[in-house]
Amino acid sequence: MSDNQASRSVSVGPARLSTRDEDFNERLAALLDWESVSSAEIQQRVDEILHGVRHRGDEALLEYTRRFDRLDARDMGQLTLEATRLSSAFEQLGQAEREALVTAEQRIRDYHQRQCAGSWSWTDEDGTLLGQQVTPLDRVGVYVPGGKAAYPSSVLMNVVPARVAGVSEVVMVVPTPDGVINELVLAAAHVAGVDRVLTIGGAQAIAALAYGTESVPRVDKIVGPGNIYVATAKRAVFGLVGIDMIAGPSEILVISDGGTDPDWLAMDLFSQAEHDEDAQSILVSWDRHHLDAVEASIERLLPDMERRDIIAASLKRRGALIEVTDEKEAIELANRVAPEHLELSVEEPEAIVGDIRHAGAIFMGRYTAEVLGDYCAGPNHVLPTSGSARFSSPLGVYDFQKRSSLIQCSREGASRLGRVASVLARGESLTAHARSAENRIDEDH
């Protein structure tokens, strides 16, 4: 083991890398490597649960909830929380928390209202109308994890866009193992406007939402994060219902020009790392001394953090301070990583934001801490992870709307288009297609 490697392994903080390192590409690839793999055993258990709920409905749902959450309910009524239960959870919060929830909900709503797509159409020169009709989904299921990862902010982020889209009914499921209920989560459900809450979870809750049971209505789409059983079940029912992306661990990539307080940046990296040991925090700069200073801040601040063990494990396992040659190389690196969260902690972020091709959310300037986006800035905190920002978007109103193409041909249009369709259909040997078009051809047009 070289001295360099030795020093890496005893550091409390993240790895130090440089794009000049010969093994940079391999080390970066190893750092980014992440794949959610369901073992054959998990797959089989999930398949059994899906099959059980699909064919035995409430009976199976009660049985699995008894087994996995140790809740002995006689019927689904006992696993249902009414609107008054949600509002009383809200009323019993302290004033600061009530105000913070309401403010966050308002800002999230304001932002998402700007995402609403409207129907559109136009008429071409033949008098043929073309367009799209935009409609909301009828019914949506929101999965909220129980236990330590139960975040009221996630309730707002998943429910508000559905509400803004005009979804008629939002059903929330949240497991309450041993009957332990998170009051903040219920309060957030009240503020966001959830229609009903069922205290079920795991693959059995996904099955109930996808297939419907005697007491759980079948939904059109299921959103929200969950453990590997929930993710495996969502993948299995994809197509029968819509699902959101399968989320990986949370990540941040910060580009700093060296002008931001190193303590601020250390805390920004911690805020991602404290989620869990697989979370990823990467700082990129072309200023080596600045990277040294942030490294020193990390070492100094870490011992005081409440979640220092998780932060230290996350930084050690998946964190990195990366030295690049210049700003251009930093931007290239960001596009290659396609991070969930990207902080541009530089003097003129507006000068480079247009060069960013792939990122879930972009936090521009020294004052824009990523955590503001987690709670209350307005944009959604459900973002593409593990490089999927290359092809997907933040959760939004568009995930709860869908489109129907509109075509209304005039007699002239039907004649003109019919001739083109006839040629192409015969080229594909689809003669019923050709004749269906030819029926509407008027020889005068």
Place this chain on the structure above:
Amino acid sequence: MSDNQASRSVSVGPARLSTRDEDFNERLAALLDWESVSSAEIQQRVDEILHGVRHRGDEALLEYTRRFDRLDARDMGQLTLEATRLSSAFEQLGQAEREALVTAEQRIRDYHQRQCAGSWSWTDEDGTLLGQQVTPLDRVGVYVPGGKAAYPSSVLMNVVPARVAGVSEVVMVVPTPDGVINELVLAAAHVAGVDRVLTIGGAQAIAALAYGTESVPRVDKIVGPGNIYVATAKRAVFGLVGIDMIAGPSEILVISDGGTDPDWLAMDLFSQAEHDEDAQSILVSWDRHHLDAVEASIERLLPDMERRDIIAASLKRRGALIEVTDEKEAIELANRVAPEHLELSVEEPEAIVGDIRHAGAIFMGRYTAEVLGDYCAGPNHVLPTSGSARFSSPLGVYDFQKRSSLIQCSREGASRLGRVASVLARGESLTAHARSAENRIDEDH
């Protein structure tokens, strides 16, 4: 067996149903029932192929192509078609076909250009900028089936929206078993502007596009229809790359007020049924005599159809003529089925189109044959099947664009939002989140 059932079973045409039948709900559910299920054996074979291409790259790709398509290529160069090969395929078509392809491409392009989303942002009262930056995907893979289901129109429908979105590179894969090439498909690739064509197919082509090999570049999203191996492979790589919906058999539901020529409607039903034996054609009307007339047209016209065996099998297996009490009930039925294609063959389609909540594409009026939408009206023919119009949309430019949230806080905004975020973060026991926000609070604001 009752007389009624006996008459049903000897008819050449679709089943006759009425919403007044006691067993209507059960019969409708049985007709609509469709689920694409990969057997454990298919799943395992696909997993092996994915693993092979992922770890052995081109070598495995050549090996599988040799085994499944009986093409003995020495290297991937031999399985690559250059731009000149595509343009010569186009030049050698007859004039009518060349013009039809070009007209179709233009109309599809015109329509899709109206779907382009643009970046947007605004500044709130604290001076905080909020918005979304919209960018195209970098590279897209389009799967085109070989053999009988190789449709040039599908090449246009999958490639043009990607091009309109601004995707930099479009890679098309198409299997050519025994070296048999479909010249119309290559001509369509030329017209649509495909960058390169690889003559590979099956799960091995999906693996090459998702993981990349020495000679096949990794793409960001894979679209296009395929057989069960292709569908199973797409489901497996979902998340690593984006995919479009997994398509089921094609379907049409026609609502007729009785005023449309029964022969036209019979041919419209045939045009769907001729795709394959699992395709679904349903006619709904509140005029029983009209249903009788269409049934007679079906019996009279069917013997003359080139694909009469497929049409007859499809109509018998999955077709239906359904009598409803009135227009309102017809609309309810359409919303319940959420068909891929919906023809409103009525006098005033504009009066009821707003009541249609779920349909892939809506064809309004007697002159608007569904087949015009298959080829050249402009809207996309890649549409949600099997009821997935409840939650998904036609393929469009939006499938090849993605969004990044933008947040740029002013000092005032960082202070105000920081206070809210701090309260919520502490409520979630995430103190690094709270402190990251608190760092930017200026006590003067």
